[in-house]
Amino acid sequence: MKGRIVRWVDDKGFGFIQSSETNGDIFVHISKFKSGYRRPQIGDEVEFQIGSNKGKVAAKKAILIGIEPLKPNVSPLSIVFLGLSIAFAGYALWAYVVEPRLNPPYENMGFSCQGKTHCSQMTSCNEAKFYLAHCPNVKIDGDNDGIPCESQLCSR
Numbered sequence: 001m002k003g004r005i006v007r008w009v010d011d012k013g014f015g016f017i018q019s020s021e022t023n024g025d026i027f028v029h030i031s032k033f034k035s036g037y038r039r040p041q042i043g044d045e046v047e048f049q050i051g052s053n054k055g056k057v058a059a060k061k062a063i064l065i066g067i068e069p070l071k072p073n074v075s076p077l078s079i080v081f082l083g084l085s086i087a088f089a090g091y092a093l094w095a096y097v098v099e100p101r102l103n104p105p106y107e108n109m110g111f112s113c114q115g116k117t118h119c120s121q122m123t124s125c126n127e128a129k130f131y132l133a134h135c136p137n138v139k140i141d142g143d144n145d146g147i148p149c150e151s152q153l154c155s156r
Contacts, residue, residue: 002065005044017046017059026050028059036069119149128153 003019003026013030028048033040040046044064051060111127113135122128122140128148131138140148147154 001050002045002047005040005042005046008040008042010039015040015042017048017062022050022057024057026057026059027053028062029053032059032062034061034063037064037067038070040064119152122149122153125149125154 001019001021003017003021005015005028006018006025008015015028016025017028018025026048028040028046030039032048040062045066046059046062047065048059048062051058109126109130111130113131116122116131116135117138117140119128119140122131125148128140132141132146132148138148143150
């Protein structure tokens, strides 16, 4: 149905619609209007569906006719903040996820292949990982799962 707002109490969020298709005015609450538009005003044309509210006839859905949706209020400061947030998230992703995979911690600890081949000769899990990745003839990954010295140094 179509009608026109004939009374509107903005501070209480309700008003009445008059339509040639009904007898009497139809109650309408602000919550029944489609969101994203300005608040209704007296004289606005509306399209609505009739329902009931506490036994009385009321609009159950309403939309303002010929009124454009509100444009989002985006300030330049919020755009800058969004850009900085994205940059920070990108840096954090790089620093804490990507880079550690490219350069595992044991790479920068000064280890070198010195002929050690067994877990009992290693001093840390990081040393065992270095040996497994870089040194020949090591016998420190018995189950071949890529994790060296699991029972002595590198427990899961």
